[in-house]
Amino acid sequence: MRPINDFGENTIATGGLNPLAAAFPILFPYGLGGIEAQHDIRVTLKEHARWSLQYYNRRFATHHSFMFVVFALLQKREAMQMACLQMSRQNFEQDALAISSIMLDDLKQAEVEERRNEKISNARVRALHKHVVAANG
Numbered sequence: 001m002r003p004i005n006d007f008g009e010n011t012i013a014t015g016g017l018n019p020l021a022a023a024f025p026i027l028f029p030y031g032l033g034g035i036e037a038q039h040d041i042r043v044t045l046k047e048h049a050r051w052s053l054q055y056y057n058r059r060f061a062t063h064h065s066f067m068f069v070v071f072a073l074l075q076k077r078e079a080m081q082m083a084c085l086q087m088s089r090q091n092f093e094q095d096a097l098a099i100s101s102i103m104l105d106d107l108k109q110a111e112v113e114e115r116r117n118e119k120i121s122n123a124r125v126r127a128l129h130k131h132v133v134a135a136n137g
Contacts, residue, residue: 018034018036018037019034020034020035020036020069020070021033021037022034023069024066024069026063027059027060027066035048035049035052035070036048045073049067049071049074052066052070053067098123098124099127099128102122102124102128106122106124106125107125109121109122109125110122110125
């Protein structure tokens, strides 16, 4: 079993179904029309959630967990959109060129080294690790 990517459509892990349609078969009995499913017109998660909670027969609004799952997705996406990386100005110009040349393989190697409690061998990744601080907005 694989986790589902909740930052967009991920139909492989759910056997071709939209993740929210698969999670709530009582609300989407045919697995169609789930939030963020393929539509002719692009509808955002927030717009579709608002529409579903105002649906005429109130099945979405009265479901015991639907609104909490959708609200959690909205919150997570908003938090992740506000996340940013911050670097002090004095170090930025000095390390920007080196950091911009870091490749995915460099980061994977650094991950392996960190798991073994070893010093990171790549100087560019060490600079990134030293100067960049994760912060939220």
